[in-house]
Amino acid sequence: MRNSAITVSGLRKAYGDKIVLDGIDLDVQAGTVFSLLGPNGAGKTTTVNVLTTLMKADSGTVRVAGHDIATDAKAIRSVIGVTGQFAAVDELLTGQENLQLMVDLQRGGSSDGKRIAKELLARFDLVESAQKQASTYSGGMRRKLDLAMTLVGNPQIIFLDEPTTGLDPRSRRTMWEIVRGLVADGVTVFLTTQYLDEADQLADRIAVLDQGRLVAEGTSSELKRQVPGSHVRFRFTSMTELEAAARVLPGSTRDDEALTLRVPSDGGTKAMRGLLDRLDEYSIDAEEFSVHTPDLDDVFLALTGHSTEVAK
Structure with missing residues (x-):
């Protein structure tokens, strides 16, 4: 742990x-x-x-x-x-000088200071700009x-x-x-x-x-x-299966043209198992299913009372 x-x-x-x-x-x-x-x-x-x-x-x-x-x-x-x-x-110093200054302050001008600065410049892909002023x-x-x-x-x-x-x-x-x-x-x-x-x-x-x-x-x-709007989307191969699923899954929303059924759910393992067991109980086969969760705006609005536009 x-x-x-x-x-x-x-x-x-x-x-x-x-x-x-x-x-x-x-x-x-x-x-x-x-x-x-x-x-x-x-x-x-x-x-x-x-x-x-x-x-x-x-x-x-x-x-x-x-x-x-x-x-x-x-x-x-x-x-x-x-x-x-x-x-x-410090915008008046180069990238390397900024790093060297920090090395000197933290390590008291240790002999390996230049090596440390060089390694960090390489690690952050700043080697080519190391001798340019930070203002650029x-x-x-x-x-x-x-x-x-x-x-x-x-x-x-x-x-x-x-x-x-x-x-x-x-x-x-x-x-x-x-x-x-x-x-x-x-x-x-x-x-x-x-x-x-x-x-x-x-x-x-x-x-x-x-x-x-x-x-x-x-x-x-x-x-x-935690945010309202999470759901599971089932897609079926026939109208018969879609209608049967709609009857056994309360609160679901049908899309007859796409042969899909939208069922409110938190998408967790326990909830998914319950939905699949319910379909299996009535011998209903779904061709595929997917879990849909709220997007960034939904989460922010529900949890903080602000949209992401306000938060930025």
Whole structure:
């Protein structure tokens, strides 16, 4: 079994009368991607700031890599890396100079600093642009350089706060591949994002935060099954079978032209077994079946009360 990389209990934070975090609980397993999803203003960045020792909580307990954030913040900082919403690179320096600066700051000018910088430039496909000023980099290149700088200290846990906001689709997918590579190397990734499709691609577990409260948690499939609209679609080879199935599966919707039957269901194993057993009981054969779950807009609207257009 994996150990917990991050545990949070009863975390609260307020600014005056505005409650930003209202008693959230989290358990992030080591060597996984945990995604905190939510619209703008949900409290995602505040959560990251607290977990990375940049901000003190009003109450609650937090342990990161086994260290208590209230008593051992220095130890936590030594094992984490943070990439914020905006790339923290010096635009007047080249890519290599940015990396070398970070190496010098973290490793005190160690003799292997140049080697480390060179390896990271190669890993993030920045060798050709290494001698160019960061001001000439595209948004995706800046993001890659920023993450490379974060990896200088070989962190056990990396916090990525909305790392692909504003990036084009190709750059987003490049970042996804980088994240997958980090996890394959045993790194734990705490990812905050506005996009369920990003969490869907990367996260082992997802927590949905809205107005400072966790409104749902689970795998991407589990979250989608919570939203009304999930259904199983059966297709039959004859009208006779379609009519027979419609009689024995209450609440179903027929499409006579396509010979299909839509049955409300969460798509889980138990529900599917029940539907198939029901058809088998009446000797009805379906040529094929498929499970359909809500899309990004459906999930966001149901869980947070906001469409994805509002969340972006």
